[in-house]
Amino acid sequence: MSINSYIYAASSFIPTEIVKSEDLMDELKSEANFGVSRTFINERMGILERRFVNSNENRHSYIASKAAEKLLCENNIDVKDIDCVIYCGIERDYLEPGTAHVVQTNIGSNGFCFDITNACHGFSDGMFVADSFIKRGLNTVLLVTAEISSNITKLAINSINHDHSKFQTMFGALTIGDAAGAMLITSYPAIHRFKFVDFQMQSDSSSYELCHYHFPDNQFSGQMIMDKICAKMLMQHKKLLKKTLKKLNWNKPDYLITHQVGKRPHQRFSKMTSVEMSKMSKTFPQLGNIASATMPVNITRTLNLSNIKSMNILLMGAGSGLSISQIALSLQIN
Numbered sequence: 001m002s003i004n005s006y007i008y009a010a011s012s013f014i015p016t017e018i019v020k021s022e023d024l025m026d027e028l029k030s031e032a033n034f035g036v037s038r039t040f041i042n043e044r045m046g047i048l049e050r051r052f053v054n055s056n057e058n059r060h061s062y063i064a065s066k067a068a069e070k071l072l073c074e075n076n077i078d079v080k081d082i083d084c085v086i087y088c089g090i091e092r093d094y095l096e097p098g099t100a101h102v103v104q105t106n107i108g109s110n111g112f113c114f115d116i117t118n119a120c121h122g123f124s125d126g127m128f129v130a131d132s133f134i135k136r137g138l139n140t141v142l143l144v145t146a147e148i149s150s151n152i153t154k155l156a157i158n159s160i161n162h163d164h165s166k167f168q169t170m171f172g173a174l175t176i177g178d179a180a181g182a183m184l185i186t187s188y189p190a191i192h193r194f195k196f197v198d199f200q201m202q203s204d205s206s207s208y209e210l211c212h213y214h215f216p217d218n219q220f221s222g223q224m225i226m227d228k229i230c231a232k233m234l235m236q237h238k239k240l241l242k243k244t245l246k247k248l249n250w251n252k253p254d255y256l257i258t259h260q261v262g263k264r265p266h267q268r269f270s271k272m273t274s275v276e277m278s279k280m281s282k283t284f285p286q287l288g289n290i291a292s293a294t295m296p297v298n299i300t301r302t303l304n305l306s307n308i309k310s311m312n313i314l315l316m317g318a319g320s321g322l323s324i325s326q327i328a329l330s331l332q333i334n
């Protein structure tokens with residue numbers, strides 16, 4: 001007998017500190033040093049602001065646990081019913097052990113747990129793994145992620161101020177923000193009945209150098225060449241979309257949730273799928289690129305669209321490497 005998996009609930013943690021795009025450009029003295037207007041990020045990318053954690057929140061397990069605790073509390077979930085916890089963020093508390101162990105301890109769960117990471121695509125991979133586990137007989141999988149990208153933004157600003165030649169390659173670090181998310185995937189539906197219908201996953205690893213960072217000799221090094229990686233990402237999605245829609249027998253999705261890096265890619269996703277932008281979840285103007293937290297944060301907001309009773313939803317994930325996914329959901333509310 002075929003077993004379906006469902007999004008039972010989702011939640012998010014959004015820090016309260018707002019950092020405006022102009023303020024970051026002012027830190028770089030962008031007009032004087034690079035001839036770039038302080039309003040460039042606002043006007044060209046549509047990112048007006050993002051959120052940064054405060055000093056008490058600057059730990060990945062802490063904000064991931066906050067998102068998970070909110071989910072459990074708001075949906076009256078007994079933590080003992082969670083079979084598995086998977087942490088999907090880019091960075092972790094430790095190299096060893098996995099941050100999932102810390103989150104599991106914080107929320108009081110006792111199932112098995114582990115981390116997976118794949119840049120901004122990590123949460124999409126987590127949904128695929130959770131769906132596979134449900135089909136293998138688990139009842140409940142809790143996915144969590146946390147992105148404290150502000151640490152990278154601050155390092156990038158410092159690096160650019162010391163070496164102006166890095167402005168072009170590190171500019172993408174000014175567009176990212178902090179957030180955390182949690183999602184409960186189960187073998188039984190909630191009232192929302194968000195059912196996973198299909199997964200299409202694909203990678204083109206020839207582009208891995210376009211967006212990366214690391215710490216050789218404890219020194220920050222990396223680049224985020226966003227225009228090139230976005231162009232490759234959109235091209236890859238366009239090629240895969242025909243296959244996805246044909247397999248689903250959809251003319252087009254009713255609603256779209258995409259990875260979000262700015263205004264122009266958002267518009268391109270709309271044109272590519274023929275989905276009006278009013279039927280696309282949008283968080284980048286206020287949150288920027290929140291990496292792997294994009295999917296749970298936007299899905300949380302979609303779950304709260306009380307006027308929608310039935311629709312087909314397409315999730316279009318992406319992450320440097322380059323990995324993409326097109327994940328189909330079917331919503332039926334009784």
